[in-house]
Amino acid sequence: xxxxxxxxxxxxxxxxxxxxxxxxxxxxxxxxxxxxxxxxxxxxxxxxxxxxxxxxxxxxxxxxxxxxxxxxxxxxxxxxxxxxxxxxxxxxxxxxxxxxxxxxxxxxxxxxxxxxxxxxxxxxxxxxxxxxxxxxxxxxxxxxxxxxxxxxxxxxxxxxxxxxxxxxxxxxxxxxxxxxxxxxxxxxxxxxxxxxxxxxxxxxxxxxxxxxxxxxxxxxxxxxxxxxxxxxxxxxxxxxxxxxxxxxxxxxxxxxxxxxxxxxxxxxxxxxxxxxxxxxxxxxxxxxxxxxxxxxxxxxxxxxxxxxxxxxxxxxxxxxxxxxxxxxxxxxxxxxxxxxxxxxxxxxxxxxxxxxxxxxxxxxxxxxxxxxxxxxxxxxxxxxxx
Amino acid sequence: xxxxxxxxxxxxxxxxxxxxxxxxxxxxxxxxxxxxxxxxxxxxxxxxxxxxxxxxxxxxxxxxxxxxxxxxxxxxxxxxxxxxxxxxxxxxxxxxxxxxxxxxxxxxxxxxxxxxxxxxxxxxxxxxxxxxxxxxxxxxxxxxxxxxxxxxxxxxxxxxxxxxxxxxxxxxxxxxxxxxxxxxxxxxxxxxxxxxxxxxxxxxxxxxxxxxxxxxxxxxxxxxxxxxxxxxxxxxxxxxxxxxxxxxxxxxxxxxxxxxxxxxxxxxxxxxxxxxxxxxxxxxxxxxxxxxxxxxxxxxxxxx
Numbered sequence: 001x002x003x004x005x006x007x008x009x010x011x012x013x014x015x016x017x018x019x020x021x022x023x024x025x026x027x028x029x030x031x032x033x034x035x036x037x038x039x040x041x042x043x044x045x046x047x048x049x050x051x052x053x054x055x056x057x058x059x060x061x062x063x064x065x066x067x068x069x070x071x072x073x074x075x076x077x078x079x080x081x082x083x084x085x086x087x088x089x090x091x092x093x094x095x096x097x098x099x100x101x102x103x104x105x106x107x108x109x110x111x112x113x114x115x116x117x118x119x120x121x122x123x124x125x126x127x128x129x130x131x132x133x134x135x136x137x138x139x140x141x142x143x144x145x146x147x148x149x150x151x152x153x154x155x156x157x158x159x160x161x162x163x164x165x166x167x168x169x170x171x172x173x174x175x176x177x178x179x180x181x182x183x184x185x186x187x188x189x190x191x192x193x194x195x196x197x198x199x200x201x202x203x204x205x206x207x208x209x210x211x212x213x214x215x216x217x218x219x220x221x222x223x224x225x226x227x228x229x230x231x232x233x234x235x236x237x238x239x240x241x242x243x244x245x246x247x248x249x250x251x252x253x254x255x256x257x258x259x260x261x262x263x264x265x266x267x268x269x270x271x272x273x274x275x276x277x278x279x280x281x282x283x284x285x286x287x288x289x290x291x292x293x294x295x296x297x298x299x300x301x302x303x304x305x306x307x308x309x310x311x312x313x314x315x316x317x318x319x320x321x322x323x324x325x326x327x328x329x330x331x332x333x334x335x336x337x338x339x340x341x342x343x344x345x346x347x348x349x350x351x352x353x354x355x356x357x358x359x360x361x362x363x364x365x366x367x368x369x370x371x372x373x374x375x376x377x378x379x380x381x382x383x384x385x386x
Numbered sequence: 387x388x389x390x391x392x393x394x395x396x397x398x399x400x401x402x403x404x405x406x407x408x409x410x411x412x413x414x415x416x417x418x419x420x421x422x423x424x425x426x427x428x429x430x431x432x433x434x435x436x437x438x439x440x441x442x443x444x445x446x447x448x449x450x451x452x453x454x455x456x457x458x459x460x461x462x463x464x465x466x467x468x469x470x471x472x473x474x475x476x477x478x479x480x481x482x483x484x485x486x487x488x489x490x491x492x493x494x495x496x497x498x499x500x501x502x503x504x505x506x507x508x509x510x511x512x513x514x515x516x517x518x519x520x521x522x523x524x525x526x527x528x529x530x531x532x533x534x535x536x537x538x539x540x541x542x543x544x545x546x547x548x549x550x551x552x553x554x555x556x557x558x559x560x561x562x563x564x565x566x567x568x569x570x571x572x573x574x575x576x577x578x579x580x581x582x583x584x585x586x587x588x589x590x591x592x593x594x595x596x597x598x599x600x601x602x603x604x605x606x607x608x609x610x611x612x613x614x615x616x617x618x619x620x621x622x623x624x625x626x627x628x629x630x631x632x633x634x635x636x637x638x639x640x641x642x643x644x645x646x647x648x649x650x651x652x653x654x655x656x657x658x659x660x661x662x663x664x665x666x667x668x669x670x671x672x673x674x675x676x677x678x679x680x681x682x683x684x685x686x687x688x689x690x
Binding site for chain 1: 459
């Protein structure tokens, strides 16, 4: 059913349709509308879930850890400072292989304080061992939640999933969204039946400590599960497409990359803007990274096999180096087997702390790349303020 | 060992764990707790001695379902377990209990316990209090007593050790409106076990369990129970029970002993016996015991 709804509502609706047993969250702008909508569903009896209002994001994720280990399907949502406060628990949840799903609303990190969008928060959490999927639009943020549970709970994967969506730009926007029906979601997503969980019927120990002769193997198994997740993300996207008659999923998307001399690589809500701009340009293409962890190395190499110019646009920076996606992308290209193909790669940091970015900016970037001039690594920097 | 004649029906906390010889703390806390709860329990622990001595992968001393997540979040994890059991229609399967040390409970874990109690999650939180961060090498915690020498509050030429008093944990949690709150000691197993039985039937509940640590406090490993009893007999560790905000039971003391007897047994207070100034300090500690006696009515009167 297509309805014009707020992005946050669409996400909450998807969580409801997944028959999530336990929701635990702490309010933080701009994640609030998601959890408010969920709280209302529960209050109205539309959603049979335990909704746990906690005293911090650290506890929100800890409640999810306890509930997931007990066999419940769990959900949380947070952003920015909240995600940072959860950091320790993120590692713990993934290390214990608990298939928690969380919407990470993307927002800048303090200082200076900013409630506006960039992707520094979830990028900084990239090494926590969670699958990270970045949504382009509201429909995708909604669809990804449903797919996320299926990926996370797969016994070959058993990893938590962060569905990342740009704060305000997606959470607070009203768009026509094809809201999943209960019938479709039930047919697509089986109930969560973990092999091991906390029960008196078969007492198990969760969260033991590992000495140096055993720790590394746990990390390796975690790494392997993440590698296996690549195939599952693609498989689940196909299954989703078969049931819901639309394709939103997989590791990457390519848009007009065939024969393009400039390919923009990016993640998140800016993609719509870029597609519009590309439609007006000739021989320009877009590579969308949907799955940032696991990073689709092979798919990226293949997609950029014939590229001459690659421009990575991202809303984060690893201070002391460059944008994290830029580093990852170059590493993927460098590792190409056989004849190493080295397109000219430029990395652009843009939109930090919610700075606006338009289709005209994209056109200018493409034009400048074609002149062979070096691009400035901070796009739209106001030098007069420095 | 059977404590005070309680038959050890089934060892739900298995022997063979790696606790120190004579551990009057984590090991006894776990053992007595499970004697009280039986098998129908799910336990969450923060990072603490208990976690380290009982679960080196792939071994586990726990014969009940048990989870350790992090240092400061046991109460939140337990809340998650409790709501999950409810959501999955398994609420009658088990009681949810936390057991953790004083650092993970009363310092870094205080906020999570506050959250769980304020929400009214049906959990019992048991803090076994060995009065410092023992697992990491005897650093001071918010539950370290006045004048105790620890590695981060050492006694020295110009210091008598820890300059502050123990945090009043029961006071904090009773203020949350919990149903049941009690103090206990591993040296009085029967009393403690009875209290655990009451606590799990009256959740949310909290038990502050005094738990002597021979390694950290500096006494012979055969003296754990003796030291624990002296803490009670001197009035330094009053044993009481609070139901719905009211003190309902106090363990009376006949012929309360001077605190010196308790302090003298422990290396952490040895510096108090070195000179005249130490005597003044012991007087201050005696005054604390006297204040406890007055506040909780510890002294048994003639004819009581």
